[in-house]
Amino acid sequence: MFTKRLYRSYQFNFKLIKSVTDWTVLLYLIVPSTIIGFFLYRDIARNFQVLELQPIPLLLLLFVLSFFLVKPSLRLYIYDADLLFFKQQGRKIHQIKLWGYSYSFLLYNCVLVILLLLASPFIVFPFWEVLFALNIISVLHICIQYRYQNWFTKWPLLLIVHALIIFMLILPLWGLSILLVVVHLRLLNIVLSNRYWTIEVRWEYEAFYSWMKRIYQFSLEMRYYMPSKTKPPLILLAKRKVLSTHRIDNLVYKTMLRKLSYLKSPIQLIAISIGLLFVLPLWAKVVVLIFSSIGLNVALSSIVNEIRQAPFFQLMSVHENEWFQAKKRIKYRFFTPIGVVMMLLFFII
Amino acid sequence: MEVYIKKAGYTPNQKSIEQIEFSMHPGTIIGLIGGNGAGKSTTIQSMLGVIPYFEGTITIPSYGYVPERPLLYEHFTLREHLQFLIDEYNDKTLWDKANQLLTLFQIDQRLDDLPIYFSKGMQQKVMLVLAFLIDRPLYILDEPFMGLDPRAMRELLVLIDERKQQGASFLLCTHQLEMAEIICDHYILLHEGNIQAKGTLAELQQMVGQPISLLDIFYELQGRLQ
Numbered sequence: 001m002f003t004k005r006l007y008r009s010y011q012f013n014f015k016l017i018k019s020v021t022d023w024t025v026l027l028y029l030i031v032p033s034t035i036i037g038f039f040l041y042r043d044i045a046r047n048f049q050v051l052e053l054q055p056i057p058l059l060l061l062l063f064v065l066s067f068f069l070v071k072p073s074l075r076l077y078i079y080d081a082d083l084l085f086f087k088q089q090g091r092k093i094h095q096i097k098l099w100g101y102s103y104s105f106l107l108y109n110c111v112l113v114i115l116l117l118l119a120s121p122f123i124v125f126p127f128w129e130v131l132f133a134l135n136i137i138s139v140l141h142i143c144i145q146y147r148y149q150n151w152f153t154k155w156p157l158l159l160i161v162h163a164l165i166i167f168m169l170i171l172p173l174w175g176l177s178i179l180l181v182v183v184h185l186r187l188l189n190i191v192l193s194n195r196y197w198t199i200e201v202r203w204e205y206e207a208f209y210s211w212m213k214r215i216y217q218f219s220l221e222m223r224y225y226m227p228s229k230t231k232p233p234l235i236l237l238a239k240r241k242v243l244s245t246h247r248i249d250n251l252v253y254k255t256m257l258r259k260l261s262y263l264k265s266p267i268q269l270i271a272i273s274i275g276l277l278f279v280l281p282l283w284a285k286v287v288v289l290i291f292s293s294i295g296l297n298v299a300l301s302s303i304v305n306e307i308r309q310a311p312f313f314q315l316m317s318v319h320e321n322e323w324f325q326a327k328k329r330i331k332y333r334f335f336t337p338i339g340v341v342m343m344l345l346f347f348i349i
Numbered sequence: 350m351e352v353y354i355k356k357a358g359y360t361p362n363q364k365s366i367e368q369i370e371f372s373m374h375p376g377t378i379i380g381l382i383g384g385n386g387a388g389k390s391t392t393i394q395s396m397l398g399v400i401p402y403f404e405g406t407i408t409i410p411s412y413g414y415v416p417e418r419p420l421l422y423e424h425f426t427l428r429e430h431l432q433f434l435i436d437e438y439n440d441k442t443l444w445d446k447a448n449q450l451l452t453l454f455q456i457d458q459r460l461d462d463l464p465i466y467f468s469k470g471m472q473q474k475v476m477l478v479l480a481f482l483i484d485r486p487l488y489i490l491d492e493p494f495m496g497l498d499p500r501a502m503r504e505l506l507v508l509i510d511e512r513k514q515q516g517a518s519f520l521l522c523t524h525q526l527e528m529a530e531i532i533c534d535h536y537i538l539l540h541e542g543n544i545q546a547k548g549t550l551a552e553l554q555q556m557v558g559q560p561i562s563l564l565d566i567f568y569e570l571q572g573r574l575q
Contacts, residue, residue: 229423229465229466231466232462232463232466233463236426236461236463239426239428239461240428240461242432247432247433247436247437250429251422251425251433254424254425254429255424258424259424310422310423311420312420312421312422314397314399314416314420315414315416315420315476315479316433316434316437317437
């Protein structure tokens with residue numbers, strides 16, 4: 001059952017990538033970037049003077065990196081529907097969890113080994129000790145996740161864990177090995193107790209759809225098919241603040257503030273346009289200004305139109321004119337400051 | 350309030366419901382009942398005007414609507430959902446009423462949370478607060494008891510009764526026939542997109558020839574068709 005589920009997961013991601021990658025993307029984007037990336041890395045690695053840091057700066061660097069290299073959650077390949085035969089097939093569930101556990105850490109270690117090997121031409125560090133320490137932190141990290149759900153809320157605890165384990169790199173390898181076995185046994189005990197079923201299913205759901213989320217956020221049309229979110233955001237911006245006395249404007253501003261992918265495309269466009277104003281000749285700057293204003297107009301319109309499609313508006317009646325006036329005001333509010341800045345840059349540069 | 354649906358459906362040549370006709374009077378509760386796929390939700394969608402293919406005439410005033418599945422705005426907190434509705438009416442006193450309803454349904458502590466992460470029952474309570482916040486002549490409730498705890502269910506029954514006394518009409522679509530029998534004045538039984546029977550409980554009992562419960566009447570009438 002585990003292999004079937006694993007196969008299903010890979011099949012899903014393969015179909016997903018296949019659906020968005022045609023031969024043009026492959027020919028003009030993926031193949032060239034892989035080849036360029038490989039040669040670029042090889043050249044930089046050959047010419048780079050290997051860094052030999054003192055123990056303390058090295059430990060501090062590893063401490064910072066440990067937050068990026070840690071395994072955030074565990075994937076156990078269990079589904080909600082497993083509860084239907086949870087009692088009758090307890091042994092199978094147990095086996096699936098064990099396989100999922102082993103596979104998750106195997107995959108994590110493969111990625112970690114590749115990253116550490118890629119880093120090895122640039123910096124001298126104790127490879128096995130770092131690998132073991134990152135594994136210990138990951139296991140402890142997952143244990144904290146199980147207990148507190150969100151490690152962000154327990155950041156002092158997490159800072160202490162990371163700092164303690166990184167400074168334990170001074171221990172011999174056998175010491176780290178014993179520690180790793182102990183923390184793994186503790187985590188396995190939690191996993192096999194089945195007491196955190198809901199969290200484990202949520203992790204599986206998030207992991208299953210993680211690639212879909214990554215790919216679909218680039219496309220406005222595909223965002224509609226995004227899997228539903230499972231946990232609330234850590235910070236809810238402008239929770240009690242009214243951003244406009246007009247209700248639609250307020251709705252649009254808050255949506256843009258809380259759904260950063262909406263903000264990203266206009267900001268990208270503005271940043272690229274400003275960058276081009278610095279390097280292009282006068283006639284091309286005029287073209288850039290025209291195209292950026294058209295692009296910004298289209299981006300804002302499509303964001304408002306997408307918000308309008310929300311099923312919520314089957315319940316709340318909003319008059320067509322209210323949408324129209326809101327769109328006009330929002331565009332005015334966005335275009336005036338951006339337009340002034342762009343024109344100033346145009347004349348100054 | 351008159352409803353006449355000659356035919357309605359989701360695809361051009363396939364009608365899901367036809368010849369549905371009834372009228373609603375102030376201060377009455379009509380129970381729309383039927384099995385799965387009988388056409389209850391399609392009837393409601395036709396009344397709301399959100400069905401792609403429709404022929405007929407619907408004459409209804411502004412209404413409060415509780416959908417079968419909660420319709421929430423992903424990026425709005427509960428407070429912002431209420432504010433959005435209140436802003437339409439520009440009446441600050443509506444917040445007092447909103448607070449009463451929030452307390453009644455015990456969701457007053459969750460005002461600054463995003464309702465899309467609430468439990469199913471809590472989301473249903475949000476829908477009820479939004480529907481009952483404005484006094485309307487008509488309320489369309491599609492499975493309003495779904496997911497509610499017993500206390501909230503009782504509060505809802507009291508609320509429905511209060512609004513009914515004030516002259517509001519209700520169209521209640523539910524599978525909980527025991528509940529419908531307690532509160533509804535008239536019933537419309539749908540089967541395969543058509544009205545199978547309609548009338549008061551006494552009239553339906555007369556139709557089957559036995560003084561039995563609504564559930565038994567439903568069972569009896571469905572049995573006759575099979």
